[in-house]
Amino acid sequence: MSAKNRTVLKVLEGQTLSPPPIWLMRQAGRYLPEYRETRAKAGSFLDLCYSPDFATEVTLQPIRRYGFDAAILFSDILVIPDALNRNVTFSEGKGPEMTPISPEEILALKEQSVFPHLNPVIETVARLRKTLPDETTLLGFCGAPWTVATYMIAGHGTPDQAPARLFAYRHPREFRYLLDHLADLSAEYLLAQLKAGADAVQIFDSWAGVLGEEEFATFCIGPVKRIIDKVRSQRPDAKIIAFAKGAGLLLKDYRQKTAADAIGLDWSVPLSFAAELQKDGPVQGNLDPMLAVAGGQPMRDGIDRILGRLGAGPLIFNLGHGITPQADPETVRDLVQHVRLKAS
Numbered sequence: 372m373s374a375k376n377r378t379v380l381k382v383l384e385g386q387t388l389s390p391p392p393i394w395l396m397r398q399a400g401r402y403l404p405e406y407r408e409t410r411a412k413a414g415s416f417l418d419l420c421y422s423p424d425f426a427t428e429v430t431l432q433p434i435r436r437y438g439f440d441a442a443i444l445f446s447d448i449l450v451i452p453d454a455l456n457r458n459v460t461f462s463e464g465k466g467p468e469m470t471p472i473s474p475e476e477i478l479a480l481k482e483q484s485v486f487p488h489l490n491p492v493i494e495t496v497a498r499l500r501k502t503l504p505d506e507t508t509l510l511g512f513c514g515a516p517w518t519v520a521t522y523m524i525a526g527h528g529t530p531d532q533a534p535a536r537l538f539a540y541r542h543p544r545e546f547r548y549l550l551d552h553l554a555d556l557s558a559e560y561l562l563a564q565l566k567a568g569a570d571a572v573q574i575f576d577s578w579a580g581v582l583g584e585e586e587f588a589t590f591c592i593g594p595v596k597r598i599i600d601k602v603r604s605q606r607p608d609a610k611i612i613a614f615a616k617g618a619g620l621l622l623k624d625y626r627q628k629t630a631a632d633a634i635g636l637d638w639s640v641p642l643s644f645a646a647e648l649q650k651d652g653p654v655q656g657n658l659d660p661m662l663a664v665a666g667g668q669p670m671r672d673g674i675d676r677i678l679g680r681l682g683a684g685p686l687i688f689n690l691g692h693g694i695t696p697q698a699d700p701e702t703v704r705d706l707v708q709h710v711r712l713k714a715s
């Protein structure tokens with residue numbers, strides 16, 4: 372088996388490719404009828420995540436349909452709190468829920484492992500690498516400590532993460548301890564994914580954008596750097612994409628201080644600034660997910676602007692955040708075709 376044809380990996384090494392490789396965040400999901408079918412068979416959402424058969428199947432579905440250049444492991448960032456017995460559930464229309472963690476419970480968290488609880492996810496990674504076409508890059512992932520902590524503290528999603536921000540100011544010692552603990556578990560988890568066959572990994576910091584500058588440095592940059600340093604201490608060659616949604620101007624520092632190979636950009640990042648960031652290394656993004664719903668000329672124009680500004684440097688084409696259930700699978704097909712035709 373050889374990794375030399377994996378285009379996403381080539382870009383992560385700093386190469387410029389035309390057309391750029393493409394994959395979409397949340398590419399396996401409810402907008403696909405075959406996903407909804409498998410999801411109904413699997414039982415709960417977490418049952419799906421922990422079934423190597425079903426999780427492998429749904430990871431492959433968008434690859435079969437569109438031939439994306441990367442497959443992303445099907446799982447969720449909240450399997451780590453689930454492994455910590457926080458009683459995670461996903462119910463229709465409500466999103467994730469779990470038991471909110473108290474300051475006392477945080478201090479009682481001991482040296483522990485996410486294994487064997489997450490063994491089925493690692494088994495999925497191993498099966499995927501054996502099944503995927505040779506040229507398809509396999510991405511593993513985890514949530515960044517700040518983003519995972521926001522759900523653990525509030526017990527559910529919130530629009531601005533006010534509960535976690537307040538908790539961080541009121542209980543700085545416990546909060547720090549939680550972030551460090553999550554960083555160590557996440558590093559162990561990513562290393563297991565890399566060992567099982569993931570070619571690269573992405574760290575999702577979806578809630579980075581609700582923090583001030585100082586808090587971004589301590590809650591996002593620090594813990595993500597801790598994960599990356601730990602992973603590289605055992606795998607110096609590990610390729611890592613870091614996605615800090617809403618971080619704006621702070622992304623320059625974010626890349627330099629964490630030493631991530633590539634940074635993910637949401638659609639609010641101006642392309643002029645994205646081009647600046649690209650001088651420091653590969654970037655990934657950043658089409659508005661609503662353009663994958665709208666389709667037509669607005670979508671093609673959005674794609675053309677990204678390729679026009681970023682196509683001459685190392686770029687992995689993606690959305691600026693996950694694809695939504697409203698996207699029509701045929702519009703997604705147009706999106707992929709347009710990226711590939713325009714740039715080739």
Ligand SMILES: Cc1c2[nH]c(c1CCC(=O)O)Cc1[nH]c(c(CCC(=O)O)c1C)Cc1[nH]c(c(CCC(=O)O)c1C)Cc1[nH]c(c(C)c1CCC(=O)O)C2
Nearest residue numbers: 396397398399400443444445446447448466467575577693
């Ligand atoms: C914050 C976050 C979560 N999960 C994730 C993040 C970070 C990225 C982001 O900001 O979107 C990451 C994630 N979640 C999922 C993946 C799978 C791989 C992929 O195709 O990208 C990945 C990489 C599947 C999923 N994770 C979830 C679904 C939908 C659940 C279902 O099928 O019923 C999928 C396909 C559920 C989930 N999981 C989470 C939420 C808030 C929700 C509910 C919102 C929703 O319903 O879309 C937590």
